[in-house]
Amino acid sequence: MNYKNILASQLIAQLEGITEEAIAELIEYPPNPQMGDLSMPCFKLSKQFRKAPQAIAEELKQNWQGHPAFQRVEAVSGYFNVFLEPAYFAKNVLGEVLEQRERYGAQNIGQGRNIAIDYSSPNIAKAFHIGHLRTTMIGNAIYKIFEFLGYNCIGINHLGDWGTQFGKLIVAYKMWGDKSVVEADGIDELQRLYVKFHDEADVKPELEDEARAWFVKLEQGDEDALQLWKWFVEISLKEFQKIYDLLGVKFDSYAGESFYNDKMAAVVDELKQKNLLEEDEGALLVRLDDYNMPPALMIKKDGGTLYHTRDVTAAIYRKNTYDFDKCIYVTDAGQSLHFQQWFKVIELMGYPWANQLVHVPFGKVSLEGAKLSTRKGNVIRLEELLTQSIDKIRDIINEKNPNLENKDEVARQVGVGAIIFNDLSNNRIKDIVFSWEVALNFEGETGPYVQYTHARACSVLRKANDGASIEFDVQPEQLDASLLNNVEAQGLLKQLYLFKERVEQAGMKLEPSIVSRYLVDLAQSFNRFYHECPILVDDAALRQARLALVKSTHITLRNGLALIGIEAPEKM
Numbered sequence: 001m002n003y004k005n006i007l008a009s010q011l012i013a014q015l016e017g018i019t020e021e022a023i024a025e026l027i028e029y030p031p032n033p034q035m036g037d038l039s040m041p042c043f044k045l046s047k048q049f050r051k052a053p054q055a056i057a058e059e060l061k062q063n064w065q066g067h068p069a070f071q072r073v074e075a076v077s078g079y080f081n082v083f084l085e086p087a088y089f090a091k092n093v094l095g096e097v098l099e100q101r102e103r104y105g106a107q108n109i110g111q112g113r114n115i116a117i118d119y120s121s122p123n124i125a126k127a128f129h130i131g132h133l134r135t136t137m138i139g140n141a142i143y144k145i146f147e148f149l150g151y152n153c154i155g156i157n158h159l160g161d162w163g164t165q166f167g168k169l170i171v172a173y174k175m176w177g178d179k180s181v182v183e184a185d186g187i188d189e190l191q192r193l194y195v196k197f198h199d200e201a202d203v204k205p206e207l208e209d210e211a212r213a214w215f216v217k218l219e220q221g222d223e224d225a226l227q228l229w230k231w232f233v234e235i236s237l238k239e240f241q242k243i244y245d246l247l248g249v250k251f252d253s254y255a256g257e258s259f260y261n262d263k264m265a266a267v268v269d270e271l272k273q274k275n276l277l278e279e280d281e282g283a284l285l286v287r288l289d290d291y292n293m294p295p296a297l298m299i300k301k302d303g304g305t306l307y308h309t310r311d312v313t314a315a316i317y318r319k320n321t322y323d324f325d326k327c328i329y330v331t332d333a334g335q336s337l338h339f340q341q342w343f344k345v346i347e348l349m350g351y352p353w354a355n356q357l358v359h360v361p362f363g364k365v366s367l368e369g370a371k372l373s374t375r376k377g378n379v380i381r382l383e384e385l386l387t388q389s390i391d392k393i394r395d396i397i398n399e400k401n402p403n404l405e406n407k408d409e410v411a412r413q414v415g416v417g418a419i420i421f422n423d424l425s426n427n428r429i430k431d432i433v434f435s436w437e438v439a440l441n442f443e444g445e446t447g448p449y450v451q452y453t454h455a456r457a458c459s460v461l462r463k464a465n466d467g468a469s470i471e472f473d474v475q476p477e478q479l480d481a482s483l484l485n486n487v488e489a490q491g492l493l494k495q496l497y498l499f500k501e502r503v504e505q506a507g508m509k510l511e512p513s514i515v516s517r518y519l520v521d522l523a524q525s526f527n528r529f530y531h532e533c534p535i536l537v538d539d540a541a542l543r544q545a546r547l548a549l550v551k552s553t554h555i556t557l558r559n560g561l562a563l564i565g566i567e568a569p570e571k572m
C-alpha cells in the first residue's frame, strides 16, 4: 500500500487540472510528527488556483471525505497535514512485510528489461586496492537494487587486461623476471617488475620502443607474447577471485578489454566511414572541440588501440548482445572526462542509444594514519584490509560474546560487512577517509551496528521460541494492531514502511548510500522501540503484536543489507 497515492486519490477531486501522480509527488513526510505523517505543501498550487496556500489547505480540509487509512487532517501555514490511523497502518505494514518476506520492498518497475553494469574492472598485474572496493561494492549494490526493482541485470567485469602496459611487462619479465618468484609472489612481483621497467626506461628510453613493439606483437597474436600475457592474467585473476569470494561478489561476464581485440578494427572502419576520424601526426582521433573536450584518441601512431577504442567497441558489442536499457559504468570521478568523450563518440556515430550510457562516478578513498599503508608502496591492498578487519572483529567478539558458536564465520561476515558499509555510507561522489574507529564502531552509524541490531531482533525471536528458531507464524489478521499505537512502535512502523520507497530512490539516483542510511534509521528506530517496549510480556496479544514488529524488522534489515552486499548473521 502506498499512502502518498491513497492521499493523492483522495485529493484529486479538489485539485482539478493536476494529475494524481503530480499530487503524490508533492506530498512530503514532515520531519516533525506534530505536523502530520504526510503533508501536502500548497505553495506550488497557489499560482494555478489563484489562492493563498493556506486558503487551499483550508479548502482541502473542509472538503475532506475521510479514508480508513487516515485519522484526521489539519491545515497549517499553507500545509495540508494528514495523520495516519495507527492501527490501520500497523496492520497494513506488518501484513505486507510478513507476507512478502524476502520479497518485501521488491517491485517490478523494470519488467524484465536489461541493465548492463560495468564494475570492479581491476587491472591485471596491478594490486586490487581500496579504490577498487568502491567500484566493486557500488556496482554490486546497483546490480542488486535493480534486480530487486524487476530489471534483469548483467554484471560485467571489464578487466583491464589489454594495453601497452603488457608490452612493458613482457619486456621487464624477459629481462629481469623469474618464473618461480612470479609464481610465489603473484601480483606483487609483477608490479615490482613493472616499476623496475619504468625506473630503467628513464635512463634507457629505447625500452619503451621495445615495449610498444611487444604490445603490437601481442595484438597481432604472437604466440610467445600471448602465452606470457595469459599467464599474467591467470595469476592476477586467482588473486582477485579470493577477494571476490570474501566480498561475496559475482559477475555474469569477465569479458575484459582483450575480448575486444578482434572487434576493434570493424569499429575503426565504421568511424572512418562516418567521417569521424582525423589524422594527427600518424595517430587517428575524433575531434570533440565543438563539445569543449579534448579529442578522443582511437589509434596511436604505431597502430595500437587505446582505452577509448576498447570502450566504444565494448559498448556497441554490449548493445547488440544484451539489448540494454541502460549500460552503467562505475568508476572513480577521475575518469569522468574519458566517459564523456566516448559517450559523445557513440552519439556522433549516430547511435540513438548513446543516452542509455551512464557513468556513475565516485570519490576517492584515503586512509587515516600512516599505520594503514603497510607496504612501502602507498596503496593499501584490499585483501590485507579485509583480513585485518576480520581479525579486529574476532577480537571484539571474543570479548563480548566468547561462547558464540561459529565465531570465524561471524567475524568474516561482520568484518567484511563493516568495510563494505563504511564504503557505502556516504554519497558516492564524496571523498572518504577510512578510519578503523569509525568503521568498526558497534554504536556508530556502521555496518556492525546494523548487523548487531539485526542479531538483537533475531535473539528476541529466538527467546520467544524457547531458543528453537526465529520463526514467527502468527497470521497478520490475528494480530491486534491497535496495541502498537505508541510513539516508538509507530516510529518503527514508519521506517519499515519507507523501505520500498528508499530502495526505489536508491535505484533511480544510482545511490546505494540511500539504502545504507535507511538501514541506520531503521536500526535506530528499532532500538528505541526495543528499549521502551518490553516485548516478551505475559499479555499474549501484546506480546504477539510486538513480536510481529520484531520479525518485520529482522526481515527488512536482512533484505536491505542484502541489497548492499552485506550478510546478516542471526547471532553475534
Ligand code: ARG
Binding pocket: 118, 120, 121, 122, 123, 158, 159, 160, 311, 329, 330, 331
Ligand atoms: N580498468 C579500469 C581501472 O581500473 C576501469 C575500467 C572501467 N570500465 C570501463 N569500461 N572503462 O581504472
